Amino acid sequence: MATAGKVIKCKAAVAWEPNKPLVIEEIEVAPPQANEVRIKIVATGVCHSDLYHLFESMNNAYPIVLGHEGAGIIESVGPGVTEFQPGDRVIPLFISQCGECRFCKSSKSNQCEKGWAAERYDVMSLDDTRFTCKGKKVLQFMGTSTFSEYTVLNQIAVAKIDPAAPLDKVCLLGCGICTGYGAAVNTAKVEPGSTCAVFGLGAVGLAAVMGCYVAGAKRIIAVDINPEKFEKAKVFGATDFINPKDHDKPIHEVLSEMTNGGVDFSLECCGNVGVMRSALESCVKGWGVSVIVGWTDMHDFAARPIQLIAGRTWKGSLFGGFKSKDGVPEMVKAYLNKKIKLDEFITHNMTLAQVNDAIELMKQGKWYTPILHHHSSFNVELHESKITVLKFGFCFVPQHPDSSECFSTIRSSCCFH
Ligand SMILES: NC(=O)c1ccc[n+]([C@@H]2O[C@H](COP(=O)([O-])OP(=O)(O)OC[C@H]3O[C@@H](n4cnc5c(N)ncnc54)[C@H](O)[C@@H]3O)[C@@H](O)[C@H]2O)c1
Ligand SMILES: [Zn+2]
Numbered sequence: 001m002a003t004a005g006k007v008i009k010c011k012a013a014v015a016w017e018p019n020k021p022l023v024i025e026e027i028e029v030a031p032p033q034a035n036e037v038r039i040k041i042v043a044t045g046v047c048h049s050d051l052y053h054l055f056e057s058m059n060n061a062y063p064i065v066l067g068h069e070g071a072g073i074i075e076s077v078g079p080g081v082t083e084f085q086p087g088d089r090v091i092p093l094f095i096s097q098c099g100e101c102r103f104c105k106s107s108k109s110n111q112c113e114k115g116w117a118a119e120r121y122d123v124m125s126l127d128d129t130r131f132t133c134k135g136k137k138v139l140q141f142m143g144t145s146t147f148s149e150y151t152v153l154n155q156i157a158v159a160k161i162d163p164a165a166p167l168d169k170v171c172l173l174g175c176g177i178c179t180g181y182g183a184a185v186n187t188a189k190v191e192p193g194s195t196c197a198v199f200g201l202g203a204v205g206l207a208a209v210m211g212c213y214v215a216g217a218k219r220i221i222a223v224d225i226n227p228e229k230f231e232k233a234k235v236f237g238a239t240d241f242i243n244p245k246d247h248d249k250p251i252h253e254v255l256s257e258m259t260n261g262g263v264d265f266s267l268e269c270c271g272n273v274g275v276m277r278s279a280l281e282s283c284v285k286g287w288g289v290s291v292i293v294g295w296t297d298m299h300d301f302a303a304r305p306i307q308l309i310a311g312r313t314w315k316g317s318l319f320g321g322f323k324s325k326d327g328v329p330e331m332v333k334a335y336l337n338k339k340i341k342l343d344e345f346i347t348h349n350m351t352l353a354q355v356n357d358a359i360e361l362m363k364q365g366k367w368y369t370p371i372l373h374h375h376s377s378f379n380v381e382l383h384e385s386k387i388t389v390l391k392f393g394f395c396f397v398p399q400h401p402d403s404s405e406c407f408s409t410i411r412s413s414c415c416f417h
């Protein structure tokens with residue numbers, strides 16, 4: 001590779017300060033150091049967590065290159081890298097898998113302690129960045145920074161995928177889709193013939209519906225306060241649809257009546273502690289399992305102890321419980337083998353230069369998430385045309401649990417009101 005060992009100058013969308021449009025700049029991307037790889041990013045999703053950092057986060061980590069749901073091609077590798085070669089198709093991972101730490105060695109967890117998040121979770125950026133722009137160090141968001149034509153990651157946070165996979169589709173597996181799907185399959189362990197309820201039908205909830213369906217659930221009840229989501233949920237396998245606003249009684253009572261005492265599995269995909277409680281109470285006593293997927297650190301949750309004493313289990317799920325390096329390539333294979341859907345999440349196509357339009361769309365529109373294509377030459381090679389894709393949106397944005405006001409200014413919807 002002509003560029004190996006050299007600084008690469010390329011385009012990236014730089015956030016210089018909060019609440020301002022990103023600026024397409026020429027940045028310098030340093031060569032990968034020991035155990036690192038440099039990746040040419042081909043496509044990336046735009047998640048709510050990118051917007052959260054830009055519009056709401058208080059941590060003031062700037063300048064920064066956002067983006068964490070991408071797919072690309074290895075351009076060069078640093079010393080000590082044996083697992084990757086230039087040309088490998090890869091997905092950057094915001095949860096690492098070192099294979100050596102206590103958490104990687106256990107089959108019970110995917111929370112590797114060697115990744116960027118172990119130390120820098122508070123600012124969601126990698127201090128030890130390989131980016132500079134106009135003489136300034138530029139931070140890497142969530143250890144990844146996929147709104148750049150090139151990025152550098154430690155090899156413990158990169159998944160090698162089937163070269164046949166279309167990168168503009170499988171980039172979706174870098175975040176929300178694995179989260180919802182895995183929460184159903186890995187964490188809840190949904191069983192064939194079971195009855196499930198999924199609360200919240202954004203990208204994560206729709207992926208949870210898909211997980212329940214693939215696991216063989218016979219009845220999947222989709223719950224959302226926005227009935228426009230129901231049509232899409234049907235595509236992923238939902239059989240019944242409930243809008244809590246259509247009912248006078250608590251939603252767990254409605255579900256209990258519909259299912260002769262409660263569902264076998266429920267998944268909360270809203271990030272609302274009131275809904276988390278409803279989801280638990282919607283489970284049947286004796287064996288019901290409820291999984292918290294939605295994220296918030298704004299409020300505590302509560303429930304009556306009898307709910308658990310009576311035999312229900314309450315669990316949480318991070319990135320769908322997938323060990324990232326192992327799980328993401330398997331999900332890519334599942335897509336190629338038509339076991340899971342990805343195309344159906346996609347609603348728009350855009351380019352990296354349109355990143356601010358994509359962000360604007362998300363702000364107004366709510367729960368869609370754009371995927372941006374970075375290199376037109378690669379797009380031609382892979383797809384004959386420039387593509388960008390909008391998918392259903394994402395993550396890490398807190399919601400107000402029980403009032404008429406959404407905490408987030410970028411969310412389309414929240415709460416019951
Ligand atoms: N655990 C993880 O690893 C992880 C990873 C990614 C995202 N998340 C979280 O998952 C959640 C969902 O993400 P998303 O991108 O799909 O969000 P989203 O905003 O696109 O979707 C949320 C859905 O919930 C619905 N909703 C809101 N209040 C409701 C209520 N009271 N009852 C029923 N439905 C309600 C909304 O109408 C919307 O359709 C977020 O909280 C996000 O932070 C968690
Ligand atoms: Zn994300």
Ligand SMILES: [Zn+2]
Nearest residue numbers: 098101104112
């Ligand atoms: Zn580890």
